[in-house]
Structure formats: structure tokens, C-alpha cells
Amino acid sequence: MPTIKDVARKAGVSVGTVSRVLSKNESVKQPLKERVLAAMQELDYKPNLAARALRTNSIDVIGLVVPDITNPFFSQLAKNIEMEAAKRGHSVMLANSHDDADAEQTQIAALLDRAVCGVIVVATSDGGQTHKADVPIVSLDRRFGPYPLVATDHFDGSARIADHLVGLGHRRIAYIAGPQSMEVARQRQEGFVARIKSLSTSDDPIMLTVHEGHFDYDSGEDIGREILKGASSETRPTAIAAASDQQAIGVLRCARDLKIAIPADLSVTGFDDIALAALVVPRLTTLRQPIERLAGSAVERIFAREAAADEAIAGEIVVRESTGTVSSS
Amino acid sequence: MPTIKDVARKAGVSVGTVSRVLSKNESVKQPLKERVLAAMQELDYKPNLAARALRTNSIDVIGLVVPDITNPFFSQLAKNIEMEAAKRGHSVMLANSHDDADAEQTQIAALLDRAVCGVIVVATSDGGQTHKADVPIVSLDRRFGPYPLVATDHFDGSARIADHLVGLGHRRIAYIAGPQSMEVARQRQEGFVARIKSLSTSDDPIMLTVHEGHFDYDSGEDIGREILKGASSETRPTAIAAASDQQAIGVLRCARDLKIAIPADLSVTGFDDIALAALVVPRLTTLRQPIERLAGSAVERIFAREAAADEAIAGEIVVRESTGTVSSS
DNA sequence: CTGAAAGCGCTTACAG
């Protein structure tokens, strides 16, 4: 491998000069610069990144730690982060915390030891401590310690779902919430409830019931059954909004069992827009999380290198076949 | 950040000695060693990885390039590779090739520039060139250039599926293959066909038809319909083996449309054991790819640092609800 | 604008 010295010799300049053209330093005059460039080309010179790292104490690598890369949402985030980083000539180092706060701690420390230029962490459920780092740390999707959070605007997203449903004429609505111990579950619920409240008037009241569950399929199926079974079509809700796509798909499943037609007799909405949402029958109306923008903003913050406030990015409602106008029964 | 010099001063030894205890060099005598260890502890010393990299010209990082981390199979592979690497104190640098051979090329070069200690590549569909690298490169799942391949034993796996079906009494079987341009599709098909042939005797013949398609849901659904529709239950196959879970799930879908009961009237098998396979109704009998072992073997090869031959790792058949004995119609 | 030189924090022959 040729070194900067070889290039310098070949171009007949000092290594300092080579280094300056390498760093796009404007001070090197045109003729010299060209000779250097030519020499680099000819030798197929590539700077030794380790040497540079030793001097500058930082490498062109972004650390990323996620609870589990196998989770489709996180892998989409990872992909977009990697693309965003690549655009700027950076690589990403990936670590899984397995939803374990200690492992998370260890992984972040290991990344910091490698002198990455910043780390993005999608936190495990519980907390996260402060790290003594002189590079930016940002939390993504789930809050990590004291670091600024980039996340979907869950409150706003739920409100959009509420708008959609009410706009379709629904006046008896059930909301299936996520576990209240999770910030994101609370935000989604609050956004939905608040909007419904503000839309409900004494002339045109909206009935809303809230049912707490977990974010998974089974929870959606169980709670859906509870809401639907036994109730006559005059009393039961005409729409069920779920706090996650998985829950919503569970509701779809139980509606099929109960012979309740969707969307003719019941509208169902999810949240997230996972891949399955577009594959189930009927395809699910949901709120798409702005994954590209989440990733983009997180990466940007690494490069900005300055503390910034939390950022909530608006999602986008995608209307498919699981919602419709309320039938005139 | 304390350096090796600080530790040496505090322990009253030379930096060489500190470096030797760092590298677990046995030559340092007990009393000295302890003093050094104590000093490191006290100062919370962590070696500067960039400096080490500059000297040794290699870092404790494995490069991984996959076509798309968003693909569940690849993300599972990535997770297991990361875990395996972490066990040995290594991190992994992740890159996506987006199924583009040029991008793949670039990504591998970038990884090599960073002096990773090896790179694992799940190749894009077409080929891959040779890289001049003095570190091991291994292809995983899909062959990359001239580098040794670690993959599931597709041939053997398909044969196991054939055994299972024939053991259940099936004698009219249809096989839905993948695109013949792909090595893995050919291997799966050949394994299945060969085993069926060897099991078929003139006394107890087995009828087998083969239908080429793509690996996705729609292809399975379309071909399944072609096979099933119009045929009477006396002439149509009693079992359909698909070359992928996605195809098999497509078959499930069209069987439901056609009111063909599974497994009472038709057995269906897949290949891969994707997460969905255990979620569909009925749950799918399939061949599970040995992901942990694939990842483990690939990582091992990086550390072995010596060229090795291809390795085919046997998968495991997982019998669920989509297969049963042939009904006595 | 360019060169000479120091120095980043390690590892590893080379002595003794």
C-alpha cells in the first residue's frame, strides 16, 4: 500500500502538501495540486484511516445501537441510517442491545472506545444512563437518557387517525391503547382522545371507549373480541382504532371469526405501517411512520455536533381498505 | 483520557511492559503485572484503538455487507453475526448493497480501507469480483466471487421435505420451484426431485410435476391455482411442496379461495421458516434454515484466517399443521 | 503558499 510519503515523493512535494490537498485545503495552488492528484491517482493511493483516526481522534463511522435488528421497524431505520451515512462517506457500526439496559451500556461504551463520530441509540425500554462522550449521542424513536430524541409525532399521528374516522361519520369509536408504562403508548392515546374530545359537540356527540392492552397481535384479537362479541350492531362501535398495526391485524382476525364485515360493518385502523399492513385482507388503513426522515434527522444531528432539542416528525396517514363510511343502519 | 504512558508512570514501569500485560503476554512477572493492572484500574485506562490499529494494521471489526438489511432473513443473519462477533470482542460494520453489484464492490472496498479484520458478504444476485485483500473474505448464503461459501444445504433440506411428504403417504406431488437462474433455486429443486425419484418404485410409483416460478407470494398463489383449479380431487396432487415459504403461503391463500381444506385435502410445505410461517393459518410445515450455525461458521472463518472450502449446513424440518397423511379418498 | 518537524498512542524487535 502506498503511503502519503510515496505520493509526496512522486509529486515532488512535502507530505504536508499532500495532506493539505487530501483535506481539500484551499491553500494549495493549482499546479501543485494537480501534480499531487495525479500522483495519487497513479499510485492508487488511499489514505490510511487508522493513522488519520489516531491524529484526529475520530473516525468516519456512526455507531448505532438498536434493541433488535430483527425487528422490521429497526431494520428499516438501520437501512436508512446506513444510506444517509454513506452519502457523507461514513460507515455505520451496528450493535444489538437485546433490550437489555446493561448490554446497551456496554455496546455504547465499546462504540465510544472506537472513537466513532457519534452514536444513535434506539433505547431499551428502561432509561439509559449518561455517557461521558465528547461526540454527539442522539436517541431515536425511544428516549435514551438525557439525550435529545428524534421520533414520530405520535400525538399528531393519532389525531389524524381520529380526524379520518370522524370524517367518515363514525360516532361510536373504541380505542385500543398500548401499555401505559410506555411513553409512546401514552402519546398515541392522548393524541387520539384529545382530538376526539375536541371534535365531539353536544349536538353531535362522539362516544369513545379506551381499552388498554399490549402492542401485539394477540392483545388486539382479545380486546377486539371483548369489544365486539355480544354487542348488537346498534350498540357496538362502528370503528376501532388500534395503537399499533399488530393490534389492528388482531382485530381483523377476530372480526373475521365473528363474521363482521370490514369496512362495511366496522372500520379498523392501525399505527406504524408495517409491511404486513399492506398484505392483510382487507389492507389496513394506518399511520405511516416517517422512517426516512427519522433516520435523516438523527444522522444530521450527529454531523451538526451541537446539542439540539427533541424533534417530533409528522407521520402520514395511508388510507386503504379497512376503513369506510359508516353504514346507515 | 489516560494513555499507556500515564499507566506506565503510575505503575513505575516502562510503556513496553504495560503494552505486554495489555496483550496478555505471559512474560511479565506477577508482581509487576499486578502493579500495572492496578494502575490501569485506578486510571480507568482504555487503550486507544486507533493507535493500535495503526501499528497492527487491523481492527477488531468484521465487515458485513448484505443486499438489504430489511429482509428478515438477512437481518437475522446480521444479528447472529453481531452476537458471535461480540463474544470475541469484535464489532461489526454494516453495509447494504441494495442488490447492486457496483455498490457491493464499493462497500467492500470501503470496509477494507477501514482495515477490518475480515468481511462477510451475502452477495447480490450476480457474481462479484475478486478483491485484493490480505484479510479473509467469505460469502454467506449466496456465493460471492471466488470466496468460500457458507450456506444451508438446500439439496439435503429439500430431500428431507420429500421424505416427510412421501412418509405421509403422498404419491401425487407438485413442486413449485424458484427461478432457475438462481443457484439456490436449482439446488432446492434438484434435491427434491432426486429424492422423489429414488423413492419411487414401479410397485409404488410417485407422480411428480415441477412448476417454475418466482420466490414470492403471488407466484405461489398463481401457480397453486393453476395446479389446483379444474382438477378433480382424484387427479390433482395431494401435496404441494414449494421452494420458499412465501410461495407456500401463496398456495395456502389460493387453497382457501378454492375451498380446499389443508391438510385434510392437501398438504403444503415451504422452505426457510420465515416468521410468518408460524403465524399463518394453518401454520406451515417447512425447512428451517440453520441461521445461528450459518452465522457462527462465517464468523469462525474470519478468525481462522485461512482459506477453507465451501460448507453446506443442514437445516431442520419443522412439522406444523399444513401437512398430514393423505386422505383415503 | 509550502516545507520541516513534532507528535498522536500504541507495538515490537533489540539489547541487556
Place this chain on the structure above:
DNA sequence: CTGAAAGCGCTTACAG
């Protein structure tokens, strides 16, 4: 067994 010293390939004040 341990120390003194060279050197890995860069970057960056400091001169001129």
C-alpha cells in the same frame, strides 16, 4: 524478564 527506542501514517502548528 524488562527497558529504551524506533516507527506505524497521518495532521497541523510553526516558520519562512
